[in-house]
Amino acid sequence: MRDIFFSKEKMKYYELLSRQFPTIQDVSREIINLEAITNLPKGTEHFLSDVHGEHEAFVHILKNGSGVVRRKVEEIFGETLSEDEKSKFASLIYYPKETLFHMKQSKDKVEEAWYHQTLKQLVSVCREASSKYTRSKVRKALPKGFEYILEELLHEQEYVENKQAYYDSILSTIIEVGQVEPFIIAISELIQRFAIDHLHIIGDIYDRGPGAHIILDTLMKYHSIDMQWGNHDIVWMGAYAGSLPCIANVLRVSMRYGNHELLEENYGINLLPLAKFAMQTYKYVEPSFMPKVISELNQKDALLIGQMHKAISIIMFKLEGQFITRHPEYNIQNRLLLNFIDYEKDTITLDGEIYKLDWFGSPTIDPKYPYELSNEEMEIILKLKTSFMTNEKLKSHIDFMMAKGSIYLNYNNNLLFHGCIPTDEDGKFSRVTLDGGTYSGKALLDHYEKMLRSSYARRFEAVDDYDIDIFYYLWMGQYSSLFGKSVMKTFERYFIKDPITHKEYKNPYYKHYFSADYCDKVFEEFRMNKKVSRIVNGHVPVRVGKGESPVKADGKLIVIDGGLSKAYQPVTNIAGYTLIYNSHGLLLATHEPFDSAKEAIDHNVDLISEISIIHKADHRVLVGETDIGKKLKEDINNLKTLLGMYQKGIL
Template sequence: MVRSAARPSKVLRLLAEKYPTKEIVYEQLIYLQSRLALPKGIEHFLSDLHGEYESFFHILNNCSGVIREKVEYVFGTRMTRAEQAEFCTLIYYPKEKIEQMRETRRATPAWYRANLERLLALAKLMSFKYPASKVSGFIPARYASVIVELMTTRPEADAAQMAYWQRLLSAIVQIDAGADFIEAFAVLIKRLAVDRLHIVGDFFDRGHRPDAILDSLMEHPNVDIEWGNHDLLWMGAALGSEACIATVVRNSLRYGNTDVLERGYGISMRPLTTFAAHLYPDERPIRAAERAITMMLFKLEGALIARNPDFQMDGRRLLHCIDYRSSCAVLPGGRRCELEHAYFPTIEEGSDPYVLTEGEQAILAELRTAFTESSALRRHVDYLYQKGSLYNCANGNLLFHGCVPLHADGSLREIVFGGKAYRGRAWFDFCERMAREAQLYGEEPALDFLYFLWCGRLSPASGREMKTFERALLSDASTWKEPADPYFRLIDTEETCRMVLEEFGMDGARGHIINGHVPVKVKKGESPVKAGGRAIVIDGGFCRAYHTKTGIAGYTLISNSRGLRLLQHQKVANVREALRGSGDIESVAETVELQARHGTVGDTDEGRAMKEEITDLYNLLLAYQNGMLKPKE
């Protein structure tokens, strides 16, 4: 029995309001104590989705291969491989698969009945890790009563239960509700397969449908997000930062995915392309628009850096280094580099190169209005703020997208901002506070800070010195090299990983750092598992543009009751491939960590909170028993 140390009467009275009778306390104590013994929920970690909706959608639907494994486990001796694959496709894409079966006249009553029985058997097996109350919460509400009845009926027990179970299934098919119940079971199975989903940054840029990814995630019951630098950039654009807006537009033009802006978020590129066509009549419209917005960006960025010396980003402020007469740029240190082109119609020689022309100001004003008034973009950014943070400590894992700024010797780098010094976790906390102030108040310093978080060398979401000016204007590729924080090199050492974990209050000997941000070049022999498993980099290149560099199609890290498993996706099917030939993910599994015993809910953060609640409830029960508080009758 927990010791009955006197707790403040105010705390006990508050507990008594929530648990007013001894019977309610008994019920909650029994429930919590038993929950602690259940296996821990399955967590999936994904990173750097970069708008690749089709790949993400398939991985979300097949739960990174977990459903296929469960189907094989349950039906391995009763179904052929082809039948298992077709059944999996039904779970992944029930609407589409049922429509296909109807078109081929194979959606018979017997087909519906057989698949409902299979879905029920699979759902029962997968539900054993959860308390009944949680399982019922996973079922779509419209079908909950019937599915709960099916899940709790025991046809193997006696003839009456068997008859009842058969009648339930027959009635569903008879009233032509088979399709609806198959879809409901598919939702239930997917929710049972993944208890919690962690997205370690970067929804935006490169791929064509980050908006669809976010729409899908908003329907998932348990998600957390660790902001990536691309996410922070779009957050800044949605809140009205002109430097962020110019960068988002430039990136969309460079990656050829302006549909994200125009169709996804209703932000028209027409004013910019019309303006650019007058400035660069000999260029293709997209290229002209890119050149025009790039010059606006360099001006906006230069002014932003000048008013924020604490960002330490002077190396990116280079417009004034252009020698227009010699068509060269004289970089800091005196190095002369030839310009890729020397036509700058929006800069007058001898004037301040960072001043926007009236035409540029008008275009930016239109773009700012379009970004800040896009209801779809605001809805997604609000979701990123609601579910997101710069870092997360979850069940022994430290999640963040980029890096912890370090010195070359591995010590935490001290960063001075506003006259105060920060390092490690304190720097992350300060950066997140500034990001949230941008949403709360929309004032220039916080909006500027979001731009810094996107591309600053000292930003924990970036950690490298981007060479946008050099890549856009200089022909010498040697100037394009982007220096990075020592963290990205030192993460290979266990000493560094332990130090970082302990800085964030984690167990340095048993915890794990989970990063994204830097694609792992598997084809060159790089490994995502660093420092003996203390760090795992899960940016495997979901974005198709990275497939040639990484040699794979992304990673999913899975944490279950037995430990950590990393799935290296060789190929990810899409909806069409799945329906045409029951295509699926082709993955290679690697066990990162295998525990000696099955982990339970009691080993998790949720379990620790439950134990604290159990202690409080025992104290309340003692207060009821010794008369300190009177329970309600």
């Protein structure tokens, strides 16, 4: 071996590494271990987007691994169990606590033989689900209290001679000492854990559905996750950071979908001052302000939510006008709509056309100073600001999103982002001036994230909204990569019946992303290999009923917003997508509507998913070919260098 020469800094690194691996045997063992890991099949990644508070469907997808768990049950027991038995067994894996409770409440006594057989079946599924992981990784995932037992069961073959009695005795003892139900729960959750190795959430956890807080509580406990922020996430992040227009918008959307309980009961936001003000100020409200879930509310509650909805919307339009005035560089002065109203005739002039307003007006708008909040409105929004910024539960959720999230992510040759790369009509990346600099493409998204993180870090030092306005811009700005449209027509949808005024024009990105050449241009911009890379998008629902496909640009781009949110399902005709990337290739799971966890438990109803192959790898993809594998290979090379230094006597 040639002499090895290193700089002082490099020598210091290897001296530190030698403390972790102080002998030739230690280094050699670690090299062997890491080399073995790089030759395992890659873990299964799942991609979900636009969850929009639909917690029951979302949690069920995690529990059944987008159908992966049921397929394993089918592969193992396809010939030995009936369809009904397989459905009941799958339901047990998804909801072990609830299913066991349901069984005990029934008239039929649960026999010891059933426990024994079920334990064997669960071990078989768990063994199959864990088969592509190292023993070390499996060991780290084992639930506390059952580590030794599970490790023995997973690595002992019960049908091998001289082992069957040992294997059966373990199962019998579990039942005998009264630990069978905790064990069933533990192994079922372990199967769920092995079905998904890493989870990507490509934006929009919040709004529309009622359970965003449940989704975030679930994700905070998840073993491996990243997320790319969506526009609905950003506005909640801005609300917690203290942005007044973001706070008003969060309340507006929550009222629109009747999600006041999310704010009041789950986050503890005090809505009483707004409710009192709304009842006194808005005796009547336009139909457009009545909550979309009105069938689930009594008439009195629905009216109150409608009143609160209008009250906070007027406050939001005023705050939005202040935001626009603070930022002439955003060039959105044409959205100062309260300036264009003839308050005597109840009309508005847009683009030279006069439209009749379908409204009862607002007594809080001063035509001379339309964007000034009344004293009561100011008091309400400032109380709400305090309530948002001092909310510990919301803080934990937003801190988690900041820690695990980003505007975009390049992961294993997949470029993940929620909305778009702002693009001009000619296909060139839009040049946007911010903070005295001009940015486009990757640099623009990087600068957005830098601004967001800086504003979030300084949220308690912000003198006024100017310091945190980036959150609201990314909610509705023309060149926001998360919004992806030229304008947001909220006012028009509320107050003008003519649908021509409601049209929101998508960024040209959504015209160009059908082109493989354009996608290659994006890959070059993000310094990715265009021969193997893909874009994974959310944000824009795929209208399957109108013949749209989630796969575009010859397979280089995949849109996975399939309508997990019930509000979108009439448009998409399905109930969401999951993209699955395993060692064999890319699969797309198309989900049918899911009623509830209760329905799944009571009647063994699963979320039905149709699986289609998007790309089949020409060989089984190994860990060594992934981003983690590249890092492992760097570690192996450094360890081999350390080994050489030991052998040469340098260390």
